Amino acid sequence: MDPKNIRNFSIVAHIDHGKSTLADRLLEITETISKRDMKEQVLDDMELERQRGITIKARAVTMRAKVDGKEYELNLIDTPGHVDFQYEVSRSLACCEGAVLLVDAFQGVEAQTVANAYAAMEQDLAIVPVMNKVDLNHARPDEVKQEMEQTLAIDPDEVLGCSAKTGVGCDEVIRAVVERVPAPTGDPKDTLQAMVFDSVYDEFRGAVTYVRVMNGTVKKGQKIKFLQAGTVHDVVELGQFSPKRVARPQLSAGQVGYLICNIKSLGQVHIGDTVSVATGEPAAKLAGYQEPKRMVFCGLYPSDGQDFEQLREALGKLQVNDPSFEFSPETSDALGFGFRCGFLGLLHMEIVQQRLEGEADIDLVQTAPNVTYQVTSKDGEEIEVHTPQEVPDHGEVEEIRQPIVRVNFVLPTEYIGGIMKLCADRRGEYVRTEYLSATRAMLVYDLALADVVYDMHDRLKSITRGYGTMDYEVLGYRAGDLVRLDILVKGERVDALSIVCDRRDADTRGRAVIKKLKQEIPRHMFEVALQAAIGTRVIARETISAMRKNVTAKCYGGDISRKRKLWEKQKEGKKRMKSIGQVDIPQKAFLAVLETGEEEGKGGVKSR
Structure with a gap:
């Protein structure tokens, strides 16, 4: 496929604004999936994703579409919407040239919409603004366009309207992706250079590596080298997702697909690594990704002490598919042998616990979550502590620093007072208020992460009667009277x-x-x-x-x-x-x- 006819894009949006449903419609319209095989949220194939109705892992899928008589290859990378899975979004965006920014025609711009839009703009992606659910009786398209203009500086004339559920306007979305998203710039004749953006473990085939080819061509049977790991492998199979794995003889510049190289352990595959040729001069290393920072820690113990080894095995398997959480053994006088686990956030912690209980059938005891602190002792030593037990005795501590986050609350204006009081009680620092429209505002505060992860989301929902949303980014560590x-x-x-x-x-x-x-x-x-x-x-x-x-x-x-x-x-x-x-x-x-x-x-x- 000529790179000029390839478009790589992702769909970014707040939770429940219809990303997965729009992906379903695009798959149906391009006939990537037959009507007989169609089901709701077809890309959310993890059981827990279907139970909770949220996307947890990013997915890639290749579609073919005809626009003005020309055939185009559209590579869609579906991304999660929740703040805890922001690293999945950043990895996906690095493999794209454009992003469909989806906004609910009733709920309007929400906290994650703002965060994901800024993430896409930082990567210099072409933004295709789309308003979903325009068929709802209570949709308010004009106000939502005004919010998008006010918050994200998007021209209201460029905003497309569609209904991902009924398929109305989805053809225009495909046309807009082809017209507005630039083609990839790679050259198929150059030295092979491909970015590893995800990997999954298949018990029959070993590690399946998801790649976006930046330059050159990779063929079946070719020897390739992972530059970061320094390992050389033979390509046993390669292909694309549509949405199941479909083998292809080769992948060339601009294409997104998978490689199977008989790698027995996912530990040998590093997300953000660069794949190049094994012989001759390899291509330059790609920038890769920033390592996700674990911010929330808790202890996981089997309620029956006999299940310790079983829990270790289950955690190892899970880490293979989700390298963003870490674990190490620990003991407690009260709970016996268990593991100290690090997560990206509270939802991530809950998801891992549910996956362990569901997939490994282990009854777990979970300790209260806590965040990472930086401690300076009286003799000037700097230590990072993940549990309160590791904090030195009171007389030996010079200073304790805690992680501070900038929280964006998007909420109806009548609840501003309640949220300001909540943040003041948590000793938050007020930053600014932005009015998105006459009835909605974005309130920005700097708060200690420890206060955010415990119950801030629950309190926000109860104060705003379910209408408030929040998103946070870590600013760094700051000394506190801890x-x-x-x-x-x-x-x-x-x-x-x-x-x-x-x-x-x-x-x-x-x-x-x-x-x-x-x-x-x-x-x-x-x-x-x-x-x-x-x-x-x-x-x-x-x-x-x-x-x-x-x-x-x-x-x-x-x-x-x-x-x-x-x-x-x-x-x-x-x-x-x-x-x-x-x-x-x-x-x-x-x-x-x-x-x-x-x-x-x-x-x-x-x-x-």
């Missing part, structure tokens, strides 16, 4: 319950945790002290009183000195038991604190 809050049971620190929090929230949060523990830990034969402390300073305390046996029950009358002797004996026994007795903290006490240590604190801050 402390490690320890929970002591009978004078001993319980690692699994330590948390890092703002000094001003420490009293409220410590009190909430020990109150919860008091309800869950059974009474012992001796008194048990529960304390919340910062360093050596105790800030909250509860006491579980001892069980008391009536040792004088058998004494009928008689001399009081006999009763006193029995009471003294009991007192001595309790004293001895208190010094040598162990407090048994049941697992459900840990889980109750980890899951719900969340009574509302003062000023609307959750006590987690």
Whole structure:
């Protein structure tokens, strides 16, 4: 195929604005899929994607379309819409020359619309603005065009209207992609240079590498070299997706497809690597991608300790298909052996947990999520900590820095006050307010990531009655008045319950945790002290009183000195038991604190 007749594009939009449905219609109109094989969200083939109705993994598909008598090859890369999968979007955009920016004709410009549009503009892609769901009775096309002009500087005359559900206007979208998106610039006769933008594992064929050929041609049976990994392989099979794998004899400049090279482990395939020739002078390395930064960490433990090896195997398999999360073994006094896992965000964490439970059939216990902190100790050493337990003792810490994010809230104007109060309670810094239209605004705040990942999305939805959306980008680390809050049971620190929090929230949060523990830990034969402390300073305390046996029950009358002797004996026994007795903290006490240590604190801050 002549590169002049190839168009590579992706569809970017906010969640639920109809990306996957538009992809379905384009596949149907170009007859890539027969009507008999057609189903809703055909590219979302992961079971969890179909259950939740969201796109999690980017997909590539090749279509053929005739416009003005000429045949064109259209390579569509379908992308997720959620903020946690932004890295999937950035990888897809690097392989395209254009992007269809899809906006719902009723909901209008949302937080992720803005983020994805800016990401596409930063890559210098040709933008094809499309308004979806124009057939709805409550669609407001004129206002939405005004919002697109106001926020994204898009000419309202260039905006196309379509209904991805019924197919109305989808032919015009294909024509606009052909006319407005530039053809790829590569030369099929040059040295092979291809970008690896994804890979999946097939249990029968090994690693399947998704590539976009920038220059040159790759043929079946050819020897190729992965420049970053430095490995050489034979191309056993290559082809394109339509949407299932279809073998082809070769892929040339501008085309998107897959390579199968009998690679047994996905660890040998690096996303962002460059594929070139194995003999002679290889092509220059491509820029590749920025490594996704894990921002949220939590512990995953099998509820039955026997499943540890099974969990390790399941995590290894999952990491093969999703290299953006990481895991390392850890142990906890409370929960036994498990893994500390790093994720891109809260939804990403939830998705990984559900995939583990669904695909590997393991019952999991998950600890409370926390973010990464940077700590400077008194002797000047810089350390990065992923768990509160790793934070040095209070006297050794010079400074703790936490990740700060810029959050964009898009919401109806009547809820601005409620969100401003929520952000003020979280000690957020106001940046600006932009009015998208007379009824909708975008509010921008700088907040600590720890406050965003726990419950900000839930609070936003409840305050705005479901109409608010948010998107965030990490700005960097900033010093805060942070402390490690320890929970002591009978004078001993319980690692699994330590948390890092703002000094001003420490009293409220410590009190909430020990109150919860008091309800869950059974009474012992001796008194048990529960304390919340910062360093050596105790800030909250509860006491579980001892069980008391009536040792004088058998004494009928008689001399009081006999009763006193029995009471003294009991007192001595309790004293001895208190010094040598162990407090048994049941697992459900840990889980109750980890899951719900969340009574509302003062000023609307959750006590987690």
